Amino acid sequence: MGRLIVVSNRIAPVEEGTAPQGGLAVAVLAALKEAGGVWLGWSGKLLDAPGGAPKLKRAGSLTYAMLDLAQADFDLYYNGHANSTLWPIFHYRIQLAHYSRAAEDGYRRVNAQFADALLPLLRPGDRIWVHDYQLIPLGRLLRDRGVTAPIGFFLHTPFPTPEVLRTLPTHEVLLQDLAAYDVVGLHTTRDRDALLAAWHRGWRETPDGRIEIGGRRIVVESFPISIETEEIAADAPAAWNMRSAHRLRDSLVGRDLIIGVDRLDYSKGLPRRFEAFRTLLERWPDRRGRVSFMQIAPPTRGEVADYQEIRHQLESLAGSINGEFADIDWVPLRYLNKSVPRKTLLGFYRSARVGLVTPMRDGMNLVAKEYVAAQDPEDPGVLVLSEFAGAAEELDAALIVNPFDVERVAEALERALTMPVEERRDRHASMMRVLRANDIGHWRRRFLAALEGAA
Structure with a gap:
């Protein structure tokens, strides 16, 4: 079993001797300590220009990789497309969604920065676990860069029905992004059914229960997150x-x-x-x-x-x-x-x-x-x-x-x-x-x- 590489918008570095706060941090840190690996995420710092390679902080077998972002990119990526477009659509509040091509370009540009920051940190045998709606394109961007490691994605929000999802002008691109993962995890069977319905006739279920889409076989399943x-x-x-x-x-x-x-x-x-x-x-x-x-x-x-x-x-x-x-x-x-x-x-x-x-x-x-x-x-x-x-x-x-x-x-x-x-x-x-x-x-x-x- 190789290392685990976790990627999320933010990371929760924990000082030695203190307890992690929140269920996700508990789960991620427990997994990383078992397998060893890397947790990559935004550092919380905003600069005038992109910050380049992530800053590394090691704690035993775990490496925190903290990526600085440019203020202009962050505004488009996080406040813009992620939280003013995807968040309201995924929560069925389409009247509150504000879409712009510039914001989506910024969203994909920051995802590309995550992909470029991750590449030098990867080793043969690694498994990659990507978290949440801010980073949906990351799996396909890694594939485009030649990464063949297993990549899983977990969505922490609901997934909307096809009628709601289609209000996103580039929903077909988002569906292609999700099809690049090996495992797509959602909270409920309702969310899973919504994603499969959005893929429409482009998929079929294989005898082993996986979904075949775009020439790839992937796991699409409900994994209801929980508490300690x-x-x-x-x-x-x-x-x-x-x-x-x-x-x-x-x-x-x-x-x-x-x-x-x-x-x-x-x-x-x-x-x-x-x-x-x-x-x-x-x-x-x-x-x-x-x-x-x-x-x-x-x-x-x-x-x-x-x-x-x-x-x-x-x-x-x-x-x-x-x-x-x-x-x-x-x-x-x-x-x-x-x-x-x-x-x-x-x-x-x-x-x-x-x-x-x-x-x-x-x-x-x-x-x-x-x-x-x-x-x-x-x-x-x-x-x-x-x-x-x-x-x-x-x-x-x-x-x-x-x-x-x-x-x-x-x-x-x-x-x-x-x-x-x-x-x-x-x-x-x-x-x-x-x-x-x-x-x-x-x-x-x-x-x-x-x-x-x-x-």
Whole structure:
């Protein structure tokens, strides 16, 4: 078995003796430590001109390769085509997509820089694992440069249906890019079916279950990403006893807590979520003064106009709801537009009677899984989950809702708040069985086994 080469937009270098933050970093670092290898990604530095060869930092058998980018290229590649074109289309928000040839040229130019930076680092026997929508063209660019090593790609977003994908003027080129990989991994069977439908009649399934397209045989499969289930379940009781969690519960004064945790992004359905909470208070007046909703939404991509707009919309909604329903000793909606440390979040999850996860479209949504894993199995909270989150394909014991139906979401909140403990335990146990069977390690091993099979 050769080395593993991981390529992603950003890398997460971890200092010796500290723990990696986030499931992807945990999975990638575990794989790299097992096999040895290289993690290539943008350094986070922007220059006036392209930075040339990546800077290397070695840690045991692992090499971090950090690539500097030019500011102008980054704006076109990341803020432009990746996040103003692909992101909204992949999340079914085609009215928010802004396409330009210049931005796509910049996107492909930066992908070419990644390919050129990777070439000198490769050795015979290496396997390459490329991550996410920012780097879709990379596999074909490496093939064009003569790389014959097995190359896998994992998409961390949803994949749109053909009708939505066709709104991208160069969707046929993107489909050709994906066909250059040996393994294409997606979160759900729904995403896999959408990709195969987009390839239309250009493929056939082979007897070994692979897809033959363009004269190549590739694996196209759903690999639902997950979390460090046992670690979260083990850490949650201590997090529940942290000072921050005590402060939160003291402030509630015995009231039930509904919690939402999301990046500030239009795909997360936050305005409708706020409206669902308003509807709960309108239809069930006895909930007033007895339940609080805390939404944590750290800002992201603040330079993009669509993200500025949703921030203003949420601030206005929060003010309106609190203005209508607040009392002298009760603020119904707590809106935190800032990041909260991950361990602190575990204590908050365990303190919440309801986890409210209602994206309009999401590749997976690991908050849903973290909320479940952090619960006290003897007195667990209830997960209210959008049917359009990838996690709904696995966590079917949650209360599954259509986030476009505000009244139905409010009804699910009321049901969650009144659910008997026996039913809560049964639902929680069912979801924990899924999370233990498919944790982040299982996800990593499944994908790498498919990539090894391609070798």
